[in-house]
Amino acid sequence: MAATMNDVAQRAGVSVKTVSNVVNGYPHIRETTRARVLAAIEELDYQLNVAARNLRTGRTGIIALAVPELSLPYFAELADSVIQAADAQGLTVLIEQTGSRRERELEVLSGARRHLTDGLLFSPLALGDGDEQLLDVDFPMVLLGERLFPDTVDHVTMQNVEGARAATEHLLGLGRRRVAVVGVHPGEVVGSAGLRLTGYRQALEAAGVPWDESLLGEAGLWHRSTGASAMAHLLDSGAAPDAVFAMNDAMALGVLHELQVRGIRVPDDVAVIGFDAVDEGEYSNPSLTTVDPGREQIAETAVRLLVEQIADKRGTHRPRRVYADFRILERRSTLPA
Amino acid sequence: MAATMNDVAQRAGVSVKTVSNVVNGYPHIRETTRARVLAAIEELDYQLNVAARNLRTGRTGIIALAVPELSLPYFAELADSVIQAADAQGLTVLIEQTGSRRERELEVLSGARRHLTDGLLFSPLALGDGDEQLLDVDFPMVLLGERLFPDTVDHVTMQNVEGARAATEHLLGLGRRRVAVVGVHPGEVVGSAGLRLTGYRQALEAAGVPWDESLLGEAGLWHRSTGASAMAHLLDSGAAPDAVFAMNDAMALGVLHELQVRGIRVPDDVAVIGFDAVDEGEYSNPSLTTVDPGREQIAETAVRLLVEQIADKRGTHRPRRVYADFRILERRSTLPA
DNA sequence: GGGACGGTCTACAACGATGTAGCCTGTGGC
DNA sequence: GCCACAGGCTACATCGTTGTAGACCGTCCC
Structure with a gap:
């Protein structure tokens, strides 16, 4: 059985809440107490139960990335970049493949996994004109990539x-x-x-x-x-x-x-x-x-915008559109004669 | 605010547990009751809070897939296949990139995300001889791909x-x-x-x-x-x-x-x-x-073995090794003269 | 010496679901 | 007419954490 905060608290001779405070870096804790708690954590090989924290805080530390297909190299490389950018922010990435199918894209938007994730990076393909209102969701979302939608939602796009x-x-x-x-x-x-x-x-x-x-x-x-x-x-x-x-x-x-x-x-x-x-x-x-098209820049910016949205609980943020820098990579298929 | 089971229960005039039973397909429920509950769910646009269920049941419905890099096409395509296979079983996939770095592979095994996932599909690269005991983990795991380890853990490999x-x-x-x-x-x-x-x-x-x-x-x-x-x-x-x-x-x-x-x-x-x-x-x-090397077969088999491990709470399962079928795909780079 | 205050810590409730125990009601068998 | 039993449902505790309120102690200042 995995150890809980309670076990740690007992071993360290403090309350559960103090353990929680140590784990979460709450500043006002005596050094000796903190050391005792950390030692107990070490000895019991304690690991925070993320599910319980999720339930209490409503945050999961997971963001979803919805792309058409990972077997398309661009999206695989995009996913790579997003995972790295998310990692740098302490977030984990859950990938959804829509297969470019409208029905799957709608499913992603319906928020079936809303409780599992803090936000969504969405690279839609099948949605288009006339679907604007579908994008008016009540959870943090940043649109990625290529399609243009009205300015109701954050958007990171290439030029x-x-x-x-x-x-x-x-x-x-x-x-x-x-x-x-x-x-x-x-x-x-x-x-x-x-x-x-x-x-x-x-x-x-x-x-x-x-x-x-x-x-x-x-x-x-x-x-x-x-x-x-x-x-x-x-x-x-x-x-x-x-x-x-x-x-x-x-x-x-x-x-x-x-x-x-x-x-x-x-x-x-x-x-x-x-x-x-x-x-x-x-x-x-x-x-x-x-x-x-500036793939890494797109990934980093998108994660940053999403994190900002997540932090901004009031929903007061105004939608932004960011264009990544692009440049031509010259190789042999266009070598001058 | 998202609706909870309590809201649904009140609206339908039943107890929370009955709502839970309906949601989970418990058989002994009067048809009229079930209909009332379903109607209330519909009206309130209720979505199950997965975090709460996780906490109570210890299951998350998420499996982790740890691969070296998604930007390598083989692993991107493998991830694609795994996600589809998992989807067919109602599971979501969380991808970890190890970057082929030993330290990241150890991190994955340490189970830091153990509470977030029900099991792990692991494609190690940096671990090798002498690391056998590290693989003796206390959560469901299936090793994927190429390296061979002792028969202490399920393994789906190519020939x-x-x-x-x-x-x-x-x-x-x-x-x-x-x-x-x-x-x-x-x-x-x-x-x-x-x-x-x-x-x-x-x-x-x-x-x-x-x-x-x-x-x-x-x-x-x-x-x-x-x-x-x-x-x-x-x-x-x-x-x-x-x-x-x-x-x-x-x-x-x-x-x-x-x-x-x-x-x-x-x-x-x-x-x-x-x-x-x-x-x-x-x-x-x-x-x-x-x-x-039979990539799809590997993905499907691995997910199946993992699901079996997850279901087998007693830990009585005996490790298996499965070899996928392979065949030569003949194309022009070896065209006979 | 008394009050204000900040630091350190604890007790308790709460997040939203599910497991367990048990209460009714109706049916069937003797 | 009574008991056994199953179906249909409810009440309550519980999962492991964090938010809130507040207790206690020492210091500082008037």
Whole structure:
């Protein structure tokens, strides 16, 4: 049987509350008493029962992170960063996978695990326009990543438009004029697909390059496989791109793969740039130029905002939106000729 | 304020315990009563306070998964599989990253979060020979993956020796005779590096191919970068391999990268095979032949064993060791000439 | 010398659920 | 008509901690 505070108290000859005070660092305790209590804790190998503290204080020390899929490298690396940032604040992370399914995302928001966690970092994919009121929850939450929602909730996001624009400009700067884009969601405006497409369009306009519908590669889910098939479709349709901006790295790697299978040289025939800066792109063949969206900064900021929300019991905080810094990581897939 | 069982009980005109019974599916309740309670729950939007239940029952419904790093694709995909398997059993997963650091692995075992979780799935890397007694913990635990420990604890592992042997035989079957191996940990026997090296050796012996020290590529951490530098070292040393067995996929991808940078053709000049079957290898250039160690089977089995341990309060269960099925996934990096 | 005050500590209630014991009521068997 | 018994429910204690109120002691100041 595990020891309780009571056992420790008896052994140290003090009240339970004093043990509690020692454990929680309450300052007004005589040194000798504190030493006795600590010794008793040591001897009994006492461990605080978190469940009991939770019940009493209403805090759990756990935050939830809801992401689409851990098997997507970006989210795995994001989770890594979040866990480390949370660790630094003494928090533990509980991961929920939504599988990009709307129903699972709603479940996360419904707060079924509300009592288990102090707050939620949420990276939604399936929710979108018209779901604003669903995000008006009564527990601490910070939205992560890409979608834009009204200013009713804290939001840490990457610079989708600017990053996409910079990526496209990077390709145009190589002298490429037939720049395809992969990952388009037709009709979407507020999602990351819509925003990144806007950045792409801005870059073309600024450079005076005409808009060409045939260079738009659609892809619903942003996986390696969908990137590969979007590229295949672009090639088969005769669009003849000389560069590709893939809206994330996973698709960019699919694009590289498809090009390589067909014997098309990268970057000589087609230059490729991605978005996300996952580790994988550093060792692909050729290595992948990409937009680094500031993943660690996003994780750290998000955890910090969440902690602030949790501390602010009155609910008086006003929602904030934070944009992370981005930069282009230049590698071989866009090496100048 | 969130509603409690007391609120529900008052509204339904029954005792708290009856509400508890309804919530927990206790059978002997009149239909009309059950309906009244359910209605009250609905009206008040009542959610069970898990912390309180935890305190009373000692169960939390959370299991911990301790892995080295989520940013390593294999562990991200393993986590994905574990979360899904746990979900199917109504369990939530809390992920701990040990960063392969011995001190963090010990912390996990010390059970600091014992009160927060019902059990632990543990994939140790830094612990090894001589640490057996540390694994003799007094909470439910299942060891995952690769290292072998004495039979005092449940263990779900991949077939390291057999898989490595099959991988090496696959290369030998292509007619290659100078088969390098990457990821060697000199002196190690029980770890996955030691076991996979044994499989490699067995395959060579069976084929009558002489053992050549110069074909052993060392790599402490099994990352892409260490795979690349081990390959660079092999090439620079003049070992002149015509095939490489990388002990995991991450290193294999680093190997592919290094070969490509040097203009060495795969599989024509050097054939490459990995181990783990991460998604990434399917879209690398060229796509990566690998050993599929049965990741999902491992995850499902591990969760099942853990659930059994948790249910078995008496601690009468006898430790089991389960080996997952493996198979070779043949892709282009070992395409016959 | 008495009152104010801060430091140190204790007793007790409370968080929200569940386990245990036991009270009714109705049914069936003898 | 009485007892045994099961179904349906309630009352109360309890899990291990923390918040609140207050007791006690010594110091300091007027």
